Amino acid sequence: MTNTISDVGDAAGILAIGTNTTEAHPVIGFEIKKAVRKGTKLIVANPREIELVRHADVWLRHRPGTDVTLLMGLCRVIVDEGLADASFIAERTENFDSFKESLQNFDLDSVAQTTGVPRKKIDEAARLYATNAPAAIFYAMGIAQHSHGTDNVIAVANLAMLTGNIGQPGSGVNPLRGQNNVQGACDVGALPNVYPGYQAVTSEAIQKKFEAAWDCSLSAKPGLTTTEIIDAAHRGQIKAVYIMGENPVLSEPQARHAEEALRKLEFLLVQDIFLTETARLAHLVLPGVTFAEKDGTFTNTERRVQRVRKAIEPPGDARPDWWITCQIGRKMGDRGFTFTSPPRIMEEIARLTPSYGGITYRRLEKGGLQWPCPTTEHPGTPILHTEKFTRGKGQFVPLEYKPSAESPNNQYPLLLTTGRSLFQYHTGTMSRKVKGLNVFLGEELVEINPRDASALGIADSDVVKVISRRGEVTAKAKVTAVSPAGVVYMTFHFAESPTNQLTNPAIDPIAKVPEFKVCAVRIEKKDTRLD
């Protein structure tokens, strides 16, 4: 997030696009609803009738995969009606003219046609966003998980810059990070192209810095992403994988392919708290511990580094994950793994990561710190880009509509989009162990619009087969108008109905994010008498 959770209430306008906030980030959902109660205008752009729709001033029910067109349409209205922030554009941005010219390709009638959103609503939403300053944009995986996810993010940034909604409380571009420490894992370099602090592996100076710090020689070539690692394992190029606390057998697109790939490995090491679907395939399983049994830090969606504190002893002979990895490092003869505790590891992170330079456990005792926090005197940075952007001037980028990699056709006439439930978490390793949560949602339900259901002769709770080009999954149907006609919706929390066996591994060329939000499927009622 460019901004903080606590300034949600300062927003006069909020655009929530591609986020089902009340399900995936419930406490931020509370804050958005509280703001609306006090007069903040809310625009919700979502194909599904999510809970926030009930609180919205305008609901843009666009077709999945048409976000760029919708956002460019909003920009077009704002420019046409003279609602853009001319002084912000002049002082803080560049390339506006070519962006403005590209808006000519987004004739508003064709925008309405592509997105399925009536033109009147697009006008209304654009005016609401542009005239209620400061306005904040919230988005999540509904923007990112597309084969053109990078374009979606750029479109969001264009809209925010066009109206000067950057750098002040209640404004900003606020991606909501899904898992508890996805921000932190990225920050400390668990990515194939950057060292801790997003320092590029291709930079010679950075390479030298880390070679000196770690007393080793390093490769200057970016590595593979998870999805690419799986593919390389399937091809036999990758032969050994060390997985800590991840369950790709359920979370990867085209999951059956992922399982096949992991089975081909010569050596699979899985470190986890349960024998997950992935751990079952391992040659070596190492028992890690939960957050309650170890010290450390998580970094939340607003870049706030916060303490995790050991509250109880681990069960049996389970050990903290940092300890396990350090032991392996020592056994392999490296002297850089003699850390005796997490605070010592944070000292090394702070030394090598400029944005974490001022973060110490002692300071965190007083509360979380938001990076960039370069020195121990620095108070942290609640709001980014207040004076200038990281690159200096904000760059407008002209965009064009790119269809999703897969569209419904005669054989696969429905569009499948995926998401998360409030009552479960990711692949369910933790949340499905909690009986009470399973009372609320204990199995996969395929959301299908009454119109499609009746055409297929499907009634609520019927068992159905969902079939894509990559596999088929069985689950119960939930007949509901929450999903629009032509669109079905599933989560990916349940191993018994592994939704990701259906999803499309087509990835965004830059961000390498798979297209979980759009693939083509057909649905058949399962004849349970045959079973």
Place this chain on the structure above:
Amino acid sequence: METIKLTINGVEVKVNRGTTVLEAAQAANIYIPTLCADPDLEPYGSCRLCVVEIEKIRGLPTACTTPATNGMVVHTETPAVNEVRRTSVDLLIANHPMDCLTCRQNQQCELQQVTAHLGITERRFPRTDQAFPVDTSNPFFDLDRNYCILCAKCVRTCDEITGINAIDLAFRGYSARVATFGDKPLIESTCKSCGECMVRCPVAALTPKETRRPIHEVKTTCPYCGVGCQMYLGIKDGQVITVRGDRDNEVNGGHLCVKGRFGIAEFVHHPERLTNPQIRKNGKLAETTWDRALDEAAARLGQYAPNEVAVIASAKCTNEENYVLQKLGRAVLGTQNIDHCARL
């Protein structure tokens, strides 16, 4: 912000304009009994216990709904005030169960505190025979309307804080009660089970099914989702038994969702937790020692060229753990094939 001065029980109190008389008294450590006021909720004025006398103002205004003004002179403990409070509490306890010792809220009950403060030692009004069945349909907390004092904190929480509006006050007069749409059990309502209502209930009308109380608490960060709510884990006998939102932080201000509040102890203490290293032998995983497991890990990982090996770190693990794992991948295994499930 403009500061104003008022006098409460002869003590001069300085507060910001916009502060209520109740908040001003609390800031000055002057106790005014109340059952319906909550710092997170808008003033409501229903329990009538915070009535005070204010010079030059007629009647007995409620402190929670009256803004403090400059020069105001307030008396919180006059005979008239206490007579009204006493009658109000007499009415509240007329039908309230008197099983305090075995009640889930014993020693945490605000009605108990208020009754003690007013020195009430007997029930003045006779008990009637109205009895409600207990709604135990929610897996994490119960709704027992027999204890309810109709302060509406739960109803207001579900509206003002969570925006879910699963419950409201229904029916009138003596039949008035907290109800879901259609008076159905909670589990059949739109309730999302966040438990914010339960946290604010002053009596035992909304209580957790987990009735043990922790010996000590440890502040930490929730392991679900990227919001990063701050919470206290309540510990007893080496087990996490309760979770409480931390009010003093900018992230969640004490709020939690159903997973954070109720979804932790059971997975942490689940019998299927891995407790020993396991190594595959003859196709099956079998328990082994740490020494052997770590030797195996080091020996096997060391066999491969950098382009044959990969490391997948975790968005669920700590920064320190992700750091050491990416360092192992880069510095020891020599590979840049390092990722985690950020994209998934």
